[in-house]
Amino acid sequence: MWGVVCVFGFVVVMSHAAEALDNGLALKPTMGWLHWERFMCNTDCDRDPDNCISERLYMQMADVMVKEGWKDAGYEYVCIDDCWPSHQRDAQGRLQADPNRFPGGIKKLADYVHSKGLKLGIYADVGKKTCAGYPGSFGYYETDAQTFADWGVDLLKYDGCYLDWQLLGEGYINMSKALNKTGKSILYSCEWPLYEWPFHQPNYTAIRETCNHWRNFADVYDSWSSIKTILDWSADHQDIIVPAAGPGGWNDPDMLVIGNFGLSHDQQESQMALWAIMAAPLLMSNDLRDICPRSKELLQNKHIIAISQDPLGKQGYRTAKMDSFEVWERPLSEKRLAVAILNKQEIGGPRGYLLAAIPGWKFCNPKCSVIQILPQYKDMGVQPIQSDIMVHVNPSGTTLLTLTPTSSNTTGLHWQDMSNKRKHTTVL
Numbered sequence: 448m449w450g451v452v453c454v455f456g457f458v459v460v461m462s463h464a465a466e467a468l469d470n471g472l473a474l475k476p477t478m479g480w481l482h483w484e485r486f487m488c489n490t491d492c493d494r495d496p497d498n499c500i501s502e503r504l505y506m507q508m509a510d511v512m513v514k515e516g517w518k519d520a521g522y523e524y525v526c527i528d529d530c531w532p533s534h535q536r537d538a539q540g541r542l543q544a545d546p547n548r549f550p551g552g553i554k555k556l557a558d559y560v561h562s563k564g565l566k567l568g569i570y571a572d573v574g575k576k577t578c579a580g581y582p583g584s585f586g587y588y589e590t591d592a593q594t595f596a597d598w599g600v601d602l603l604k605y606d607g608c609y610l611d612w613q614l615l616g617e618g619y620i621n622m623s624k625a626l627n628k629t630g631k632s633i634l635y636s637c638e639w640p641l642y643e644w645p646f647h648q649p650n651y652t653a654i655r656e657t658c659n660h661w662r663n664f665a666d667v668y669d670s671w672s673s674i675k676t677i678l679d680w681s682a683d684h685q686d687i688i689v690p691a692a693g694p695g696g697w698n699d700p701d702m703l704v705i706g707n708f709g710l711s712h713d714q715q716e717s718q719m720a721l722w723a724i725m726a727a728p729l730l731m732s733n734d735l736r737d738i739c740p741r742s743k744e745l746l747q748n749k750h751i752i753a754i755s756q757d758p759l760g761k762q763g764y765r766t767a768k769m770d771s772f773e774v775w776e777r778p779l780s781e782k783r784l785a786v787a788i789l790n791k792q793e794i795g796g797p798r799g800y801l802l803a804a805i806p807g808w809k810f811c812n813p814k815c816s817v818i819q820i821l822p823q824y825k826d827m828g829v830q831p832i833q834s835d836i837m838v839h840v841n842p843s844g845t846t847l848l849t850l851t852p853t854s855s856n857t858t859g860l861h862w863q864d865m866s867n868k869r870k871h872t873t874v875l
């Protein structure tokens with residue numbers, strides 16, 4: 448990432464992190480909808496026409512995204528996952544959509560989605576087959592990149608099944624080059640580190656140069672235990688993965704499952720808060736045609752989305768873990784700090800947590816202005832460094848706050864200290 452700063456009329460170019468893939472995309476974490484977790488590989492359009500993987504599903508989601516405020520809230524990409532293609536390539540060796548489920552073809556679907564002011568994502572695989580057994584791209588990188596560009600596709604989710612792990616890097620890099628060669632900017636969502644971790648610590652410098660976001664860990668399920676394992680993995684590897692994130696390239700902890708069946712409302716708030724803190728892509732996998740109003744309100748919460756999309760572009764991380772609480776903090780623009788306090792004790796009622804026990808609270812010297820965003824919006828006013836105010840956090844719920852130091856002599860320190868001396872603020 449390159450930051451351009453004007454000092455005394457001279458332009459100074461500073462390098463902050465490794466360079467991102469230079470396709471002009473994903474300058475903020477991607478927002479949209481992706482079919483996998485909710486609709487999986489349902490191809491039974493005869494018996495389940497409303498929920499099968501077909502052009503109808505994406506057209507209906509696009510319609511709802513415009514009508515029900517999703518697009519206005521920032522959700523932009525409508526994304527197809529596995530199981531869209533025909534089992535055979537065409538006579539020219541190109542991928543083709545299943546003709547029964549996508550009678551109009553992908554180009555027409557892309558035109559439809561674009562006519563709504565939205566973007567279309569598609570899915571393919573770097574190996575010989577997709578994870579569900581459809582044709583893979585191995586040996587066809589340039590053909591497939593050109594096909595997607597010709598169709599007007601805006602995002603490619605590129606899975607890593609059916610390839611020897613030692614070829615993963617080459618395959619992902621070759622496809623990145625093939626996409627660039629088409630001349631059309633296509634957001635490139637990779638799973639390279641996920642498939643490499645079992646064998647080898649991935650090279651995040653190379654990944655950031657190649658991809659716009661990258662999955663590190665297993666697929667999300669519609670359950671609190673799944674969300675917890677993803678959070679644990681992310682915190683356990685934060686020293687490796689957090690520095691790789693920034694405008695143009697992000698760690699991807701997988702889809703938001705808010706609005707489905709498996710999470711309580713408190714757990715849904717925890718996922719939303721922590722995905723915003725982690726600067727994660729916000730790709731919902733749910734049925735927008737039928738979603739509970741509270742989940743919808745949470746997913747469209749403009750204060751949480753503002754944290755997700757904060758222009759400083761730094762990923763947050765866990766700063767404290769004690770007594771079944773976890774504190775996660777994300778430095779924000781204008782020297783602010785977002786703080787998520789997660790209560791991991793799954794018994795009892797709401798438990799109190801002292802503001803003064805937040806590691807980043809030390810920057811509130813002499814005072815901070817405190818806004819609570821979850822569980823409900825509340826201006827908590829200006830609090831002194833010796834504040835004895837507590838927030839009460841429900842079991843498996845999260846209190847989300849923003850802190851703004853009020854004194855000008857401490858504010859200059861705050862986010863630099865957070866990002867440069869991260870290890871020293873971790874209390875384990």
Ligand SMILES: *[C@@H]1O[C@H](CO)[C@@H](O)[C@H](O)[C@H]1NC(C)=O
Pocket residue numbers: 469470471626627628629630631632633
């Ligand atoms: C291709 O890569 C070059 C060099 O990194 C970059 O300047 C250009 O914008 C890229 N084009 C596309 C379409 O991504």
Ligand SMILES: *[C@@H]1O[C@H](CO)[C@@H](O)[C@H](O)[C@H]1NC(C)=O
Pocket residue numbers: 586614617618621
């Ligand atoms: C990537 O491209 C290089 C150069 O064309 C080629 O030698 C290599 O075999 C390719 N790797 C894969 C996995 O396709």
Ligand SMILES: *[C@@H]1O[C@H](CO)[C@@H](O)[C@H](O)[C@H]1NC(C)=O
Pocket residue numbers: 650652653656
């Ligand atoms: C990681 O990738 C970068 C960029 O491609 C490269 O310069 C560097 O040598 C690689 N590091 C290792 C340890 O392989």
Ligand SMILES: *[C@@H]1O[C@H](CO)[C@@H](O)[C@H](O)[C@H]1NC(C)=O
Pocket residue numbers: 812813854855856857
């Ligand atoms: C400057 O910081 C010190 C200690 O950090 C604090 O005691 C003092 O009140 C601050 N001054 C102002 C003007 O805020």
